[in-house]
Amino acid sequence: MAENNGEIKLFGVLGSPFVRRVQIALKLKGVEYTYVEEDLKNKSDLLLKYNPVHKKVPVLVHNGKPLAESLVILEYIDETWGNHPLLPQQPYERALARFWSRFIDDKCLPAISKAAWNVEKEEREKGIEESSEAIQFLENELKHKFFGGENIGFVDIVAGFLAFWLPVIEEASGFTLLSSEKFPKLHKWSEEFINHPVVKENLPPRERLLGFFKARHASITASK
Known part of the structure; x- marks a missing residue:
């Protein structure tokens, strides 16, 4: 069953393997989210606001709090939603x-x-x-x-x-x-x-x- 712990948005682009990492993790966990497709040649104000350091995707926004960098996002997802653990327990x-x-x-x-x-x-x-x-x-x-x-x-x-x-x-x-x-x-x-x-x-x-x-x-x- 899908989980929804507050508002979750994912900013990405279609072909990015880094964005797909996040999507696969969210799907494995059964987490509902809203996907926002970005145009990296004309980046949205929201993307620049949420990731002012790197100005790139993916960006995960959970209850208004943004996270960038796919490995960081994957760990956050794993720690926030306990079902289907991604990292080993030991x-x-x-x-x-x-x-x-x-x-x-x-x-x-x-x-x-x-x-x-x-x-x-x-x-x-x-x-x-x-x-x-x-x-x-x-x-x-x-x-x-x-x-x-x-x-x-x-x-x-x-x-x-x-x-x-x-x-x-x-x-x-x-x-x-x-x-x-x-x-x-x-x-x-x-x-x-x-x-x-x-x-x-x-x-x-x-x-x-x-x-x-x-x-x-x-x-x-x-x-x-």
Whole structure:
């Protein structure tokens, strides 16, 4: 049953993996919220008011109190609504989940960006190598159906970029990282993740995302 503890608004954009993290967490918890689509080329006064530091999405507003940054928002959601816990209950396991979540954002995503959007061959190859090394750590860490065990947890939600966005970027940019041969556990995990009912209904349209990334790749290529 859906919960509603006061007024909850989420400011986001359609294709953002960081916004989708928050949406998936709220849906897993059964929390009702109002979604506000932003235009990042013409940011609303409310977005600038609620996130004056970074001026970006996602922003979660709960009873008039705003929070920015997806990892911060996920922890807040987990602590505020106790059902379907996202972080492990044991302190050490919780700390590890936070560590791997930061690892994904601080190591994996920048390396993948370098591999995807660099037209210089040397830099692109360096990005692919760095991405593969980072992803290998996650492959080694994955010991169950999900990072959270048998149920989707905090790290799974954060790693959702690898399951859905990365294959689209690979297709748009013409390279392959997450192959079933090289990363069999992560490949199987990604299929389980994107086919989970809650995740599946909260992913952006793939073709629209692919068109966006193809246009971005073409623009970068044309500028060189």
